[in-house]
Amino acid sequence: MKMSSKARYGLYVAVELAKKFERAEVATVSALAQATGVTEKYLEQIVALMKKADIVSSLRGANGGYMLTDSPNNITVGRVLRAVEDNLEIVDCIRKGCKNKCNCVSRNLWAKLYENINSYLDTISLKHLADDNI
Amino acid sequence: MKMSSKARYGLYVAVELAKKFERAEVATVSALAQATGVTEKYLEQIVALMKKADIVSSLRGANGGYMLTDSPNNITVGRVLRAVEDNLEIVDCIRKGCKNKCNCVSRNLWAKLYENINSYLDTISLKHLADDNI
DNA sequence: AACTAATCCCAGTAATTTAGTAGGAATTGT
DNA sequence: ACAATTCCTACTAAATTACTGGGATTAGTT
Helix, strand or coil: CCCCHHHHHHHHHHHHHHHHHCCCCCECHHHHHHHHCCCHHHHHHHHHHHHHCCCEEEECCCCCEEEECCCHHHCEHHHHHHHHCCCCCCCCHHHHCCCCCCCHHHHHHHHHHHHHHHHHHCCCEHHHHHCCCC | CCCCHHHHHHHHHHHHHHHHHCCCCCECHHHHHHHHCCCHHHHHHHHHHHHHCCCEEEECCCCCEEEECCCHHHCEHHHHHHHHCCCCCCCCHHHHCCCCCCCHHHHHHHHHHHHHHHHHHCCCEHHHHHCCCC
């Protein structure tokens, strides 16, 4: 039950963008790649997921880049992770229906655990993270 | 961030054994395989992990089988999952040390999340699960 | 208009992990 | 002796994850 690299890198990027938010600066993928040590091409895909989730917006062309759509105070870690980690759900059977070898008694457990995780992650904002205040 | 099949099956097995605990019955792997729909060979490995963690004990030879080492009241779901899911930890860097591409600010987050998950899972016993009372 | 710096889009591949299979040795009751 | 069982270890197949690559599109600059 590991977080994917997308989740780790995505959060990393989000924190970098949080730092730039006050000064209203955009960050290019190549700058983010340098900051995080992840390749540009891979980060591109991760940032794209965040954009789809409306966590970041972009400016195309020269002098373009990415920025958070809202204050780091208002963006939770949970939201970021749900955007980039396509599999945040603990088990499949909750979403896809319980087809096989699944002890249905356990379903409630997984559902509650999922709830638990998300509600925790939603108590922490990017601001908290950026300030190392969690 | 999915639970592995070992985690799901392991918990399933634990609940089956919980049902037999009062009557002090053992369950063979083949019976467990029938109950759960998982192959014997795979279950064998899963049960072995539970044995190593002292959650179940075994009787070898004819009329042998497995049983819980303690009352279902005293065995938590968290303990079972930690035994069978070798990767319950959310990220590697906590255990193995943070070597690369890891935003160290996030480390605290992962650690707290892990704590959070485990403390939740440790509030639920096999008895709760078996009684569908979670 | 040409050039350059950037996002955007999609397809492929390599690496790793998970899930499952297989064979047989050791133990114990009948 | 035999049958039913746990135990041990190695291998393989399937799936997922992590990454690479090519190129189209957009916008500022000269």
